[in-house]
Amino acid sequence: MMSKAKANKAQLAELFRSFIEPEFVITDDETLKPYECDGLAMYRELPLIVVLPETVEQVQRVMRICHEHEVPVVARGAGTGLSAGAMPHKEGVVLSLAKFNRVLDIDPLRRTARLQPGVRNLAISEQAAPYGLYYGPDPSSQIACTIGGNVAENAGGVHCLKYGLTVNNLLSAEVITAEGERVTLGSDGLDSCGMDLLALLTGSEGLLGVVTEVTVKLLPIPEVARVIMAGFDSIEKAGDAVGGVINHGIIPGGLEMMDSQAIIAADDFCGAGYPREAKALLLCEVDGTEEEVSEHIAEAEALFRELGATSIRTSKNEQERALLWKGRKSAFPAVGRISPDYYCMDGTIPRRHLAKVLLEMEKMSEEFGLRIANVFHAGDGNLHPLILFDANVPGEFERTEAFGSKILELCVAVGGCITGEHGVGVEKIRQMAVQFNDQELQQFHDVKAAFDPLGILNPGKGVPSLKFCQEYRSLEHKQHRHEQAGAHHG
Amino acid sequence: MADQIDLLQEQVQHARNNNRKLNIVGGGTKAFMGRTADPDADTLSLGEHTGIVEYHPVELVLTVRAGTSLAEIEAVLAEQGQCLHFEPPHFGEASTIGGTLACNLSGPSRPWAGSVRDQVLGVRLLNGKGEHSRFGGQVMKNVAGYDVSRLQAGAMGTLGVITEISMKVMPKPAATLTLVQDMPMEEAVGYMNRRAGEPKPVSGACWVEGKVYLKLSGARSAVEATAEQWQGSIMEDGEQFWRQLQDMRHAFFADMDTPLWRFSVGSAATLPVMEGQWMMDWAGAQRWYRGEAELSDLEPIARASGGQVSLFRGGDRAGEVMHSQPEALKIIQRRVKQSFDPDGLFNPGRLYSWL
Ligand SMILES: Cc1cc2nc3c(=O)[nH]c(=O)nc-3n(C[C@H](O)[C@H](O)[C@H](O)COP(=O)(O)OP(=O)(O)OC[C@H]3O[C@@H](n4cnc5c(N)ncnc54)[C@H](O)[C@@H]3O)c2cc1C
Numbered sequence: 009m010m011s012k013a014k015a016n017k018a019q020l021a022e023l024f025r026s027f028i029e030p031e032f033v034i035t036d037d038e039t040l041k042p043y044e045c046d047g048l049a050m051y052r053e054l055p056l057i058v059v060l061p062e063t064v065e066q067v068q069r070v071m072r073i074c075h076e077h078e079v080p081v082v083a084r085g086a087g088t089g090l091s092a093g094a095m096p097h098k099e100g101v102v103l104s105l106a107k108f109n110r111v112l113d114i115d116p117l118r119r120t121a122r123l124q125p126g127v128r129n130l131a132i133s134e135q136a137a138p139y140g141l142y143y144g145p146d147p148s149s150q151i152a153c154t155i156g157g158n159v160a161e162n163a164g165g166v167h168c169l170k171y172g173l174t175v176n177n178l179l180s181a182e183v184i185t186a187e188g189e190r191v192t193l194g195s196d197g198l199d200s201c202g203m204d205l206l207a208l209l210t211g212s213e214g215l216l217g218v219v220t221e222v223t224v225k226l227l228p229i230p231e232v233a234r235v236i237m238a239g240f241d242s243i244e245k246a247g248d249a250v251g252g253v254i255n256h257g258i259i260p261g262g263l264e265m266m267d268s269q270a271i272i273a274a275d276d277f278c279g280a281g282y283p284r285e286a287k288a289l290l291l292c293e294v295d296g297t298e299e300e301v302s303e304h305i306a307e308a309e310a311l312f313r314e315l316g317a318t319s320i321r322t323s324k325n326e327q328e329r330a331l332l333w334k335g336r337k338s339a340f341p342a343v344g345r346i347s348p349d350y351y352c353m354d355g356t357i358p359r360r361h362l363a364k365v366l367l368e369m370e371k372m373s374e375e376f377g378l379r380i381a382n383v384f385h386a387g388d389g390n391l392h393p394l395i396l397f398d399a400n401v402p403g404e405f406e407r408t409e410a411f412g413s414k415i416l417e418l419c420v421a422v423g424g425c426i427t428g429e430h431g432v433g434v435e436k437i438r439q440m441a442v443q444f445n446d447q448e449l450q451q452f453h454d455v456k457a458a459f460d461p462l463g464i465l466n467p468g469k470g471v472p473s474l475k476f477c478q479e480y481r482s483l484e485h486k487q488h489r490h491e492q493a494g495a496h497h498g
Numbered sequence: 499m500a501d502q503i504d505l506l507q508e509q510v511q512h513a514r515n516n517n518r519k520l521n522i523v524g525g526g527t528k529a530f531m532g533r534t535a536d537p538d539a540d541t542l543s544l545g546e547h548t549g550i551v552e553y554h555p556v557e558l559v560l561t562v563r564a565g566t567s568l569a570e571i572e573a574v575l576a577e578q579g580q581c582l583h584f585e586p587p588h589f590g591e592a593s594t595i596g597g598t599l600a601c602n603l604s605g606p607s608r609p610w611a612g613s614v615r616d617q618v619l620g621v622r623l624l625n626g627k628g629e630h631s632r633f634g635g636q637v638m639k640n641v642a643g644y645d646v647s648r649l650q651a652g653a654m655g656t657l658g659v660i661t662e663i664s665m666k667v668m669p670k671p672a673a674t675l676t677l678v679q680d681m682p683m684e685e686a687v688g689y690m691n692r693r694a695g696e697p698k699p700v701s702g703a704c705w706v707e708g709k710v711y712l713k714l715s716g717a718r719s720a721v722e723a724t725a726e727q728w729q730g731s732i733m734e735d736g737e738q739f740w741r742q743l744q745d746m747r748h749a750f751f752a753d754m755d756t757p758l759w760r761f762s763v764g765s766a767a768t769l770p771v772m773e774g775q776w777m778m779d780w781a782g783a784q785r786w787y788r789g790e791a792e793l794s795d796l797e798p799i800a801r802a803s804g805g806q807v808s809l810f811r812g813g814d815r816a817g818e819v820m821h822s823q824p825e826a827l828k829i830i831q832r833r834v835k836q837s838f839d840p841d842g843l844f845n846p847g848r849l850y851s852w853l
Pocket of ligand 1: 046047082083084085086087088089090092093094105125146147148149152153154155156157158159160161162163164165166213214215217218219220340429430466
């Protein structure tokens with residue numbers, strides 16, 4: 009197929025400036041700089057142009073122009089993504105949705121909110137609060153990240169085990185397709201006729217369309233929530249306690265675990281009063297009516313004792329609940345204080361393999377000579393190992409990356425996956441070849457082509473080319489053989 | 499308990515090589531849904547592809563072959579005090595989990611517990627090229643690749659043969675209780691929605707034949723305390739009432755001759771009262787209408803209420819039965835279909851005439 013004569017930077021900018029305020033069409037390197045990466049700053053690229061449209065019609069025109077000239081487009085929310093999903097394309101346009109930050113409508117009776125894509129996750133709950141409602145999915149980045157980015161990543165958070173991921177809390181999304189069509193996926197009803205393109209779009213990392221409006225479900229704010237903090241002298245016991253609670257029929261509003269590195273770092277950071285000698289700490293929050301919470305808290309406390317908890321403390325009021333959560337919520341910056349840099353991984357495993365995987369990671373940590381701290385969503389098996397490193401030590405980041413790859417491969421080996429909520433982006437594109445075979449990857453490419461025949465939306469992210477995978481796999485294979493050979497010799 | 503994947507794969511290859519079409523059948527209990535199956539298509543039966551592949555109660559995850567009956571699944575879950583939270587309708591002993599996913603059917607708890615689509619974590623799918631692939635997985639969170647698993651919900655088998663499903667299961671609630679009171683339909687919409695906005699353990703809200711029913715489930719203490727605070731009398735055979743609703747065996751559904759329409763709309767919407775019988779479930783988000791009508795006349799009504807309408811049962815099933823799609827979405831769905839089933843082998847015309 010012959011490709012069109014590409015418009016150059018100046019021509020494109022001029023086209024955009026004919027309908028977008030000139031100051032919101034950014035072309036100079038200095039102003040482009042803040043857009044060169046998302047939350048994963050190791051991957052950087054300057055885009056050709058950044059545009060900040062203010063109306064959906066403008067977004068549509070941007071897409072039409074880019075489609076016509078086959079120019080790559082990377083949508084961008086708040087740029088808090090952790091897989092370089094919003095990293096620019098060097099020959100492409102960054103389409104920032106930052107100006108779309110209005111809550112369009114809250115319908116208290118129907119319990120829904122209609123939002124522009126740039127609305128911050130936390131702002132939804134703040135604005136719904138006067139009606140006794142809130143938005144369920146609560147990524148730790150919720151102060152900053154946008155609902156558009158949440159849809160693109162199918163973001164999750166502490167509440168997910170009980171209240172679901174983004175996909176479970178959406179009613180509809182208005183989308184501009186790669187070809188510049190404006191379509192609505194889903195409806196105000198709970199389901200719609202035909203293929204569930206809304207589900208397909210959710211978590212598609214900006215590869216299938218640009219979200220320009222979202223309608224989400226809101227939930228009644230629970231009457232009460234209380235949290236149990238339970239310390240254990242081994243990871244295995246804490247892991248068993250997680251299974252124990254769930255097996256007992258209690259679905260906590262949040263069930264989080266920290267290992268000893270993280271416990272100490274977090275306690276130093278904010279004095280939450282965590283048991284510093286514990287090898288693992290569980291934070292188990294139960295929410296619901298007064299009666300239900302009292303009943304379940306008593307049962308869960310008894311269970312934890314029975315399963316060997318060495319310390320237990322339950323929040324008596326909102327203040328104490330906030331304090332117990334504070335350590336967990338600031339665990340990342342806390343770990344940041346004990347190491348110059350850290351790299352946050354994201355993988356999910358079947359929960360029954362928790363202890364095995366954590367022990368295996370400890371071994372790897374010794375092999376790679378890098379410390380590791382664990383803070384994660386234990387209830388749904390979503391791990392976030394933090395690898396501690398120093399970017400100023402030559403070779404240390406490369407070692408960190410290699411360690412990270414091994415962790416993801418370990419997740420796949422026990423029946424899990426390479427990303428639970430951060431997405432594949434550029435970061436995990438290699439490991440896609442570990443989780444999926446070529447036939448499956450080809451199916452993904454075919455789905456992508458159904459939405460974006462020219463492949464202009466976020467190219468190079470999410471799904472690797474098959475050629476790339478074959479090379480990666482054969483490299484792995486060679487390395488593996490090499491290691492085995494080495495072992496024989498040594 | 500049988501794995502028939504080789505046989506299924508062979509049948510797909512055979513159809514492909516011989517230019518035949520395939521009508522995928524699970525238990526065949528939902529043959530009344532969708533458009534009339536292509537009479538020239540061969541039957542591809544999942545009825546023997548059955549069995550629980552993996553079940554770890556503590557993980558809240560179940561993996562089964564698609565031809566497994568709902569009855570068998572629910573029996574196995576019940577032994578562990580667990581259930582399918584989305585309360586799938588059984589339209590007979592033979593109802594399968596594959597057919598349930600393909601049709602995206604959920605019961606009365608849907609607004610609170612989610613649908614089958616919400617609980618699916620992964621599938622294995624046999625596509626139109628005869629390739630057997632795995633999408634999604636067996637864990638609660640997984641964003642690697644596109645969500646091909648949930649795409650199957652409501653696609654009515656047009657994308658391929660679902661051969662295996664992994665899904666989230668949940669503990670059975672410790673207690674349930676049903677409150678009932680007389681109320682006219684116009685009042686019931688607001689009432690059900692107001693109740694659903696309170697932080698109480700509601701898990702069902704429906705209006706039928708002049709009465710509004712609220713189901714409470716959860717910890718016994720919570721259910722009892724709520725029942726005391728709210729109006730309505732406690733129903734003796736509440737469980738049975740909801741079960742009838744779930745399986746569409748309630749008297750409302752008894753008339754099989756008059757067309758049955760399903761509106762999926764904004765829960766608090768006010769719909770014009772047309773001649774015929776109405777019933778509201780899902781706190782108003784699902785409305786059943788039994789009466790003679792044309793799809794093209796009902797679509798604007800559904801749209802004005804933010805939703806869609808379909809001809810669920812009866813009526814003209816040779817014509818379109820699903821809410822029409824805008825041109826841009828038609829194009830995408832045709833291309834998606836093509837990407838899974840390039841030769842158009844599976845369930846031609848079952849969902850839409852153009853698919
Ligand atoms: C400290 C920290 C903690 C975090 N914790 C969590 C957590 O608990 N759970 C979790 O899930 N994530 C977490 N994240 C990751 C990140 O915040 C989420 O992925 C979030 O959803 C990204 O939103 P964003 O608006 O910043 O998107 P961006 O980073 O701007 O973009 C992310 C992706 O979405 C695409 N995109 C953005 N907007 C649109 C749109 N309108 N239409 C189409 N595509 C779009 C982009 O192209 C990109 O591929 C965390 C990040 C940080 C920094």
